[in-house]
Amino acid sequence: MDRQSLWHASWPAIRLARGSSGRLLPKRLVGRYRRAVKENFARHRLGFVNEQTATSTVDVMKIYVPLEYQAGEERKDVYEWLRRQMRVVILGPPGAGKSMLLKHSMLIWAGESTPRSARLPVLIDLHRCNANNTTLDQMIHEELSRNDIRMNPALLDISLREGKLALLLDGLDEVSQEDQNRVSMLLRDFARKYSGCQMLVTCRSAAYSGQLQTEFMEHVQVADFDDANIRRFLTNWPNMTDADSTRLFYDLQHNQNLMRLAASPLLLTMIAYIHTEVLAKNGRSLPGNRPAFYEMAIDHLLKRDHDLARHNAISVYDWQEKLAVLQKIALTLQETPTTRPDRRSIDGAELIAITKRILPDLNLGPEHAKLLIDEIDQRSQLLVKLDRRSSRYAFPHLTLQEYLAAVELTAQPETLLQRYFADRPAWRETVKLWCGASSRDCTDVVRTILNSASHGDQILALECLAEAKRIDDTFAREVIVDSMRATTSLSWDERAVTAAFAAVAADGRPRGEFTFNLLVDQAKGGEEPGARWSMAALAGTRLPRAAAFLSELAAAGDPQARAALRSMGEQAITALTSAAWAGSLQALDDLAVVGTPAASEALTSMLWNDDAKAVRSAWHLAALMQNSEIEANLRLSDVSVRTECKRIDWVWQPFSNGASTKFEIIVGRVAYLVDRGFIQEIPSEVKQIDPRLAIPLGIIAAVSELKPVDTSPSEDLMREFGSLGLNVRQFPHWLAGERALSSFYQTTMPARVASVCDHVLDAHHVSPYRKRIIRMMDDRTYVEAIVRVFCRFRPKASKEQWLTVQDDPAKPRLLKSCAYLSVGLLVACLIVLGIGRAVGTVAGVWPWGPPGLSAVLTILVIPVLAVAFFAFINDIFDAFNFADPLVDFLEKFVGRYPWAVALWAAVSVSGLTTLALSAVASWTNWPVAVAALAFLVAQSYFLTLRYRDRISAIDNALRPIRDRAQLNASNRLSIIGNSL
Structure with a gap:
């Protein structure tokens, strides 16, 4: 065995013997892995385009849009929360962006020049578990191998036990039903065995029933796209010009039915694809309703090969034949009994059986069933495999299934009504799509539904008006008027009523105008509850004139109008911005509540005048910058700035690339306005600001304002430290508080900690304004x-420390060892030689001077050494606390008799030194002994001083705060944990 092989074979054993591994892989191998990740994960295939063309894949880094998660009624940044979690299931509908989330985080990690994460991320496709007994350890090893890393299994096991990996496990829903139980147990057992590794699993919402509990207690629901996400996605879409993206976004904004589709990343991808591949080339716009869009998209995907003149070479079957099969399959899935848990997918064998039943009507033999299904799957992607074994198929999105089922029943309104009344929840959307799927008069169907006694049916009748292509206008207006009268009753579902009226009123045609005016009149009337839901419905239309109307009511002091206006999101920005420029600070607060990138741009436009609007906008931006999407947008936006404005540039310098970009100017201006403000100017809505601003403007500014005097914690504060239930001794300095709080935040967080920390700041006389920022x-x-x-006599936090906060210089370990060794040698020589000469003098075997003096010095020195030894042991083994009584006694003695203690120490040290010198002199002479002592003292002093100077140069109390706050800007859109 050669030397290299011997080293690789013995390295795991060496790592095991050491007990801790340090770095997972050599820097060279990590670099190779990062390059492989960039190459293998850079592009993402579209879910409905299966051909190898320029438009079949997209660049992940260019097209990616930051995601949020749904927490009740709020949308929150998903990245910071996920980075702090160890076990999470990430849920969302098909095409919600779950896989892109994992790929993007891998690419961010690979793109960092100096990755902050101590974990090595590994992305595993869980469909690889199908039809085999591969363990997760083996899959990790294989995935690393596919990315140019071949790791010894023993070393991999050590790394897993030490939590050195972050496992991104994609597609639990793609695991076949036969393997679900086995794979779920595999993941739970793995999480239990390797508790230190971060594990994030993605799954379709409908396919997750808690099968990973109890090891994965946390789950998060990815939120649909909002207006800001949609706009950014379209701006980044390949081959789409700025003019095209603006036009498409405008079309979506004025068609709320399509806008609701665009909230799904998958359907938005389909919209963008159809726009660039079909509409833009022909100078056409988006159709006016959902059924028309589905018809256009499905026709394109089915006819694509025929239109490109490659029908005979690639496709065998006519697009109409494939459409007929898709419609029959969709209807079969819709008719699935409610007792069946999965109504979205169909088994491959059943799929072929259904296809065979319709083939005679298409004049095809049964042998074509499998070939036709394969062509639909491979060429159109309108029916896709849920797993790689082809055991189950489903439509990419539920609404496609519902639309195709509606088309299949176009000439069967009685069957449609029969299915609806038998299973209302499953058929509700299909009924609405049926009304718009053809030019057939749907008046009788809507009237039949309206005549039901159910409130839900009456609301559905109203919703059908928004989709209907042909319906009696007199009857439609009667439905609108009667519904508006009836919905003043509190027994109606207000949210459903609001959505239904919003869908009808958003249509710019006469019926929509009629409904919009009725809502305006009812909102002006001010009678509850009609005025409230009318305002909400107007906001739901997302029309500019609705925003203008609500803005007028909000300016007049109507709180319900203000709430409705804020709920409009991006659509309210123009109205709110106008009100803000007119002097309304309330409008600025509402812009912050909207909280989208466009809202942050509007707030940025207010920064440049020295007035109350600028200060308030600065505070809101300081809070919004915590959102990674806001920061990314401000970095790329074309918002105008004033370079000559007053600002504090050094605040953002640690996170800047050296160039004075627009974003750096914005942050510098925000820092200046926040730094010069007053407590009464802080908006009540602002509870937290970006720590990259809070640290310099709070901590550093507070320290710079302190008077240069020593401070000590009060007795009351010391009692509070002790009341935390920790081992806090009554030192007359800050050590007790530091130990208490350090132990405290690593274990639990009592509600009283804020009070204790506040008192620490009060003890240093930190100003109320800086205290609020901190x-x-x-x-x-x-x-x-x-x-x-x-927690020290003199708090230390400076601008210089902040400018180097992102640096991580290596500590001088060799210098430290030399300094410790030198001091240790000096102390050991003094103790051994001094005590040895004193004992020898008393015993008469090695005499020097009066024996009585040596005996006294021995009595004085030995207790000091004993106390020092016990204190050292107690500090190392703090949990035992066996020396506490002795240390407490000495603390009280020192406090009561300080001069006696000083005299005791002086006599002991001088006597011990003299005896040690005499011992050396007995072997040589006194000049040599004194010279040797002087040399050791000088060497120890020099090395210690050098070590302290080096530590002072690199010591930065702000770096641990940086790590705790996770300030590294480069991975703010990553879900990979930053530390072990």
Whole structure:
């Protein structure tokens, strides 16, 4: 065995013997892995385009849009939350962006020049578990191998046990039903065995029933796209010009039925694809309703090969034949009994059986069933495999299934009504799509539904008006008027009523105008509850004139109008911006509540005048910048700035690339306005601001304003430290508080910690304004700041430390070892030689001077050494606390008799030194002994001083705060945990 092989074979054993591994892989191998990740994950295949063309894949980094998660009624940044989790299931509908989320995080990690994450990310496609007994360990090893890393299995096991990997497990829903139980158990067992590894699993919402509990207790629902996400997605779409994206977004904004489709990343991808491949080339616009769009999209995907003159070479079957099969399959799935848990997918064998039943009507033999299904799957992607074994198929999105079922029943209204009344929830959308799928008069169908006694049916009748292509106008207006009268009753579902009226009123044609005016009149009337839901319905139309109307009511002091206006999101920005420029600070607060990138741009436009609007906008931007999407948008936006404005540039310098970009100017201006403000100017809605602003404007500014005097914690504060239930001794300095809070934030977080930390700041006389800014960090970062900066006599946090906060210089370990060794040698020589000469003098075997003096020195020195030894042991083994009584006694003695203690120490040290010198002199002479002592003292002093200077140069109390707050800007859109 050669030397290299011997090294690789023995390395795992060496790592095991050491107990801790340090770096997972050599830097060279990590670099190779990063290059492979960039190459293998850079592009993402579209879910409905299966051909190898320029438009069949997209660049992940260019097209990616930051995601959010749904927390009740709020949308929150998903990245910061996920980075802090160890076990999470990420849920969402098909095409919600779950796989792109994992790929994008892998690419961010691979693109960092110096990755902050101590974990090595590995992306595993769970469909690889199908039809085999491969373990997760083997899959990780194989995935690393596919990316140019061949890791010894023993080393991989050590790395997993030490939590060195972050596992991104994609597509639990793609695991076949036969393998679901086995794979779920595999994941749970793996999570239990390797508790230190981060594990993030993605799954379709409908396919997850808690099968990974109890190891994966947390799950998060990916939110649909909002207006800001949609606009950014279209701007980034390949081959789409700025003019095209603006036009398409405008069309979507004025067609709320299509806008609701665009909230799904998959359907938005389809909209963008159809726009660039079909509409833009022919100078056409989006159709006016959902059925028309589905018809256009399905026709294109089925006819694409024929239109490109490659029908005979690639496709065998006519597009009409494939459409007939798709419609029959969709209807079969819709008619699935409610007792069946999965109504979205169909088994391959059943799919072929259904196809065989319709083939005679298409004049085809049964042997064509499998070939026709394969062509639909491979060429159109309108019916896709859920797993790689082809055991189950489904439509890419539920609405496609519902539309095709509606088309299949175009000439069968009685069958449609029969199915609806038998299973209302499953057929509700199909009924609406049926009304718009053909030019057939749907008046009788809507009237039949309206005549039902159910409120839900009456609301559905109203919703059908928004989709209907042909319906009696007199009857439609009667439905609208009667519904508006009836919905003033509190027994109606207000949210459903609001959505239904919004869908009808958003149509710019006469019937929509009629409904819009009725809503305006009812909103002006002010009678509850009609006025409230009318305002909400107007907001739901998302029309500019609705925003203008609600803005007028909000300016007049109507709180319901203000709430409705804020709910419009991007559509309210123009009206709110106008009100803000007119002097309304309330409008600025509402822009912050909207909180989209466009809203942040509107707030940015207010920064440049020295007035109340600028200060308030600065505070809101300081809070919004925590959102990674806001920061990314401000970096790329073309918002105008004033380079000559007053600003504080050094605040953002650690995160800048050296160039004074627009974003750096914006942040510098925000920092200036926040730094010069007053407590009464802080908006009540602002609870937290970006820690990259809170640290310099709070901690550093507070320290710079402190008077240069030593401070000590009060007795009351010391009692509070002790009341935390930790081992806090009554030192007359800050050590007790530092130990208490350090232990405190690593274990639990009692509700009282804020009060204790506030008192620490009060002890240093930190101004109320700076104290408020410091408190605008999350709890753990706040405690870290108190521990690192303020639990000391003289708090230290400077601008110079902040400018180097992103640096991580290597510590001088060799110099430290030399300094410790030198001091240790000096102390050991003094103790051994001094005590040895004193004992020898008393015993008469090695005499020097009066024996009585040596005996006294021995009595004085030995207790000091004993106390030092016990204190050292107690500090190392703090949990035992066996030396506490002795240390407490000495603390009280020192406090009561300080001069006696000083005299005791002086006599002991001088006597011990003299005896040690005499021992050396007995072997040589006194000049040599003194010279040797002087040399050791000088060497120890020099090395210690050098070490302290080096540590002072690189020591930065702000770096632990940086790590706790996760300030690294380069991975703010990553879900990979930053630390072990």
